[in-house]
Amino acid sequence: MATNRTLTIIKPDAVSAGNTGNIINDIIKAGFKIVAMKLVHLTAEEAGKFYEVHKERPFYKDLVSFMSSGPIVPMILEKENAVADFRKLIGATNPANAEEGTIRKKYATNVEKNAIHGSDSDENANIESRFFFAVTEEV
Numbered sequence: 680m681a682t683n684r685t686l687t688i689i690k691p692d693a694v695s696a697g698n699t700g701n702i703i704n705d706i707i708k709a710g711f712k713i714v715a716m717k718l719v720h721l722t723a724e725e726a727g728k729f730y731e732v733h734k735e736r737p738f739y740k741d742l743v744s745f746m747s748s749g750p751i752v753p754m755i756l757e758k759e760n761a762v763a764d765f766r767k768l769i770g771a772t773n774p775a776n777a778e779e780g781t782i783r784k785k786y787a788t789n790v791e792k793n794a795i796h797g798s799d800s801d802e803n804a805n806i807e808s809r810f811f812f813a814v815t816e817e818v
């Protein structure tokens with residue numbers, strides 16, 4: 680069922696602003712089922728590992744520091760065409776470019792503090808799900 684699951688993270692900005700409940704509500708209303716969920720505070724080392732693909736980018740250090748600055752809520756979500764549909768629901772990485780009604784348009788502050796993460800491929804959904812959860816099957 681590789682095409683039916685994705686991994687999301689409600690980021691520290693959204694959790695600390697008290698937007699977790701509203702964001703989960705938007706996700707459920709859009710037809711996603713929550714398969715796994717937890718609240719966790721990553722160390723800088725763990726955040727660095729999660730975003731390792733970006734380690735050569737100029738924003739990497741700030742991103743790691745932001746993602747380890749407070750609690751986050753990772754979730755595995757299930758829906759047909761989950762990866763693409765979820766990226767549509769959250770909107771562009773930079774909220775300035777996000778469409779009206781998307782989660783980032785509603786809750787993000789800027790390109791770094793952008794409220795929520797969504798996997799960009801089935802392969803990464805699998806890798807990222809395993810980072811946070813003891814997944815025993817292919818997601």
Ligand code: CMP
Pocket residue numbers: 733738742772790791792793795796797
């Ligand atoms: P995310 O979808 O979690 O994937 C990588 C993250 O890097 C992205 O969301 C942003 O939070 C961050 N990011 C991407 N581009 C930039 C940028 N130009 N400046 C700062 N942060 C960025």
